[in-house]
Amino acid sequence: MRQLAGLFIATTLLAAPLRPAAAETMLSLSVPREHAYWIGDVLTHRAILALPEGYQLDRSTLPRSRSVTYWLDLKDVAVSPVKGSDEQALEITTRYQTFYAPLEPKRREVPAYLIRLNGPDGFRDLEIPAWSFVTSPIRPILATASPEELRPDDRYAPIDARRAQIATVVSALLGLVGLLGLAWHQAWPPFHHRAARPLTAAYRQVSRVARSGQEDRLRLVCLALHRGLDGAFKRPLLGADLDSFLAARSEFVPLQAPLQRFFAISGALFFAAPNAQDQAASDIALSEAPMLEIVDLAKRLAAVERGRL
Amino acid sequence: MAGVGLAASLWSWLRDCRRSLGLHVWIGLLAIGGIGAAVNGTTAVTLWLQAADLRALAAGRDVAVEPDAAPPLLHARALHLLARDRIAEAEVFGVQLVRAGDPDLLAGYRFTLGNARLRRAFSFIEVARLNDAIPEVALAKTAYRAALAADPEHYDAKVNLDIAMRLVRDLPRESLEGVGDPDARPKKVWTDLPGLPRGGP
Numbered sequence: 001m002r003q004l005a006g007l008f009i010a011t012t013l014l015a016a017p018l019r020p021a022a023a024e025t026m027l028s029l030s031v032p033r034e035h036a037y038w039i040g041d042v043l044t045h046r047a048i049l050a051l052p053e054g055y056q057l058d059r060s061t062l063p064r065s066r067s068v069t070y071w072l073d074l075k076d077v078a079v080s081p082v083k084g085s086d087e088q089a090l091e092i093t094t095r096y097q098t099f100y101a102p103l104e105p106k107r108r109e110v111p112a113y114l115i116r117l118n119g120p121d122g123f124r125d126l127e128i129p130a131w132s133f134v135t136s137p138i139r140p141i142l143a144t145a146s147p148e149e150l151r152p153d154d155r156y157a158p159i160d161a162r163r164a165q166i167a168t169v170v171s172a173l174l175g176l177v178g179l180l181g182l183a184w185h186q187a188w189p190p191f192h193h194r195a196a197r198p199l200t201a202a203y204r205q206v207s208r209v210a211r212s213g214q215e216d217r218l219r220l221v222c223l224a225l226h227r228g229l230d231g232a233f234k235r236p237l238l239g240a241d242l243d244s245f246l247a248a249r250s251e252f253v254p255l256q257a258p259l260q261r262f263f264a265i266s267g268a269l270f271f272a273a274p275n276a277q278d279q280a281a282s283d284i285a286l287s288e289a290p291m292l293e294i295v296d297l298a299k300r301l302a303a304v305e306r307g308r309l
Numbered sequence: 310m311a312g313v314g315l316a317a318s319l320w321s322w323l324r325d326c327r328r329s330l331g332l333h334v335w336i337g338l339l340a341i342g343g344i345g346a347a348v349n350g351t352t353a354v355t356l357w358l359q360a361a362d363l364r365a366l367a368a369g370r371d372v373a374v375e376p377d378a379a380p381p382l383l384h385a386r387a388l389h390l391l392a393r394d395r396i397a398e399a400e401v402f403g404v405q406l407v408r409a410g411d412p413d414l415l416a417g418y419r420f421t422l423g424n425a426r427l428r429r430a431f432s433f434i435e436v437a438r439l440n441d442a443i444p445e446v447a448l449a450k451t452a453y454r455a456a457l458a459a460d461p462e463h464y465d466a467k468v469n470l471d472i473a474m475r476l477v478r479d480l481p482r483e484s485l486e487g488v489g490d491p492d493a494r495p496k497k498v499w500t501d502l503p504g505l506p507r508g509g510p
Contacts, residue, residue, distance in 0.1 A: 038467055039457075039467050039470055039471055039474075040454075040457035040461055040463070040466065040467045040470065041461060042461045070479050071479060073454075073458070075458070097457065097458065097461060099454055099457070099470070099479075101470065101471050101474035101475070101478070101479070137471070138467055138468060138471055139468065139471050139472070139475075143475075145472045145473075145475045145476050146431070147427075147428060147431045149472055150424055150427060150428070150469055150472060151424075151465035151466075151468050151469050152424075152465075153388060153391065153392060153420075153421045153424050154384075154388060154417030154418070154420055154421045154465075155417075156363060156366070156367040156381075156384075156385050156388060157381040157384055157385070157413075157414055157417070158360070158363070158381070159356055159359050159360040159363055159379070159381050159382070160356075161353055161356035161357050161360055164349050164352040164353035164356055165353045167345065167349035167352075167353075168345075168346055168349040168350045168352075168353045170345075171341075171342050171343075171344075171345030171346035171348075171349055171350075172342065172346040172350075173342070174338060174341060174342030174345065174346075175338070175339055175341075175342025175343045175345070175346055176342065177338060177342070178335050178336070178337070178338030178339030178340070178341070178342050178343075179339050181331075181334075181335040181338065181339075182332075182335035182336060182339055185331045185332060185335050186332070
């Protein structure tokens with residue numbers, strides 16, 4: 001957008017022989033590009049001012065934002081210190097807006113302005129020089145001015161409610177999740193009838209133990225399934241109580257045969273005579289068949305308990 | 310060491326409130342969700358009502374708009390009035406838009422105001438009332454310049470300002486230009502109005 005014009009003006013402000021180097025003000029200008037401007041374009045002009053020791057810019061002498069001429073507005077003026085320079089340097093940024101409507105490309109000149117520097121021995125005036133640019137027409141020179149040529153009115157600016165709608169839905173879902181969680185946590189309806197699932201828990205433990213390579217995993221599997229059945233019966237379930245259990249929980253009737261088989265295996269494992277127990281235990285432990293049977297039974301019991309079978 | 314003590318106390322506190330943690334989490338979630346839904350729902354309903362008003366204005370039905378309404382609604386009502394050559398009524402909303410401070414909407418309003426002025430000027434030119442047309446063109450140019458000041462990239466405003474400039478060209482005021490800095494020009498003490506004061510003996 002802009003190019004550094006490389007225009008260095010060393011203005012000798014002070015002819016004091018004792019301080020020749022410090023007496024100069026270095027002014028470097030950054031002028032906006034020269035061509036291709038249309039009506040309404042903004043041009044940014046920068047003047048970088050390296051002040052001599054002890055001198056200060058009198059800010060009241062800066063140009064005010066105003067209409068400079070009938071075709072040129074000065075939009076704003078900003079003064080900022082230049083970073084990274086040893087000396088005391090200021091950057092004066094002026095933004096102009098041209099409203100010249102040329103019939104052909106035409107050079108226009110932006111006028112110079114004066115600023116004042118206050119120093120230890122009085123003030124000095126410094127001129128920021130004039131500069132120029134070429135502005136171009138945007139319509140053909142023979143184009144007529146008629147109502148049909150006018151660009152149409154501004155469009156209606158839409159009001160976008162989508163963000164608020166999405167935020168509402170998300171918040172409502174969040175609140176619903178909170179409400180459901182609270183109801184579940186406090187056992188409010190509809191969660192007040194939720195019963196324990198002892199057989200499901202037992203099946204999970206059975207399958208976990210069966211997969212593990214423990215030495216006495218058959219005993220652990222049996223114990224887990226017993227605890228599950230105890231939970232389902234609401235009191236310890238022994239082999240003799242199986243009929244009353246099935247009478248109370250008729251959904252388990254289809255599994256009567258495997259249940260009886262399970263109690264037989266369990267009885268042989270836990271309650272056989274001491275010498276026979278070793279025999280039975282080694283027989284059963286050596287074969288994988290009872291283990292698979294028990295896992296399958298536990299799976300089917302859990303499925304029945306959750307109403308899947 | 311203080312950090313270790315703090316961590317230990319935090320851990321014991323966490324262990325203490327683990328029992329009631331679920332309760333607090335769920336209640337917090339419920340509260341956040343409920344408040345969020347209420348606030349956002351109010352906003353959504355307000356915006357939905359405003360959007361309905363805006364659609365009505367865009368469709369050509371006139372809807373009353375309060376002066377403290379949302380900027381897009383002020384803009385829409387001003388556009389609606391300007392398209393119907395009701396410039397004086399629309400300018401009320403222009404003042405409100407300046408106060409709202411949305412540069413895009415303000416530029417759009419100024420541009421449309423310029424269009425309305427220029428259309429009025431063209432209608433005067435058609436019936437050869439040039440003395441009435443010239444001030445309308447000048448007002449249109451002012452409006453377009455204000456639009457460009459708010460949004461220098463507004464190309465429609467550039468084109469229409471160029472059209473207005475071709476109708477009545479800006480010319481330097483001979484008596485004033487050339488003196489130099491406008492700040493340094495002598496103030497005009499006497500008006501240019503012709504004639505003598507009435508009254509007196």
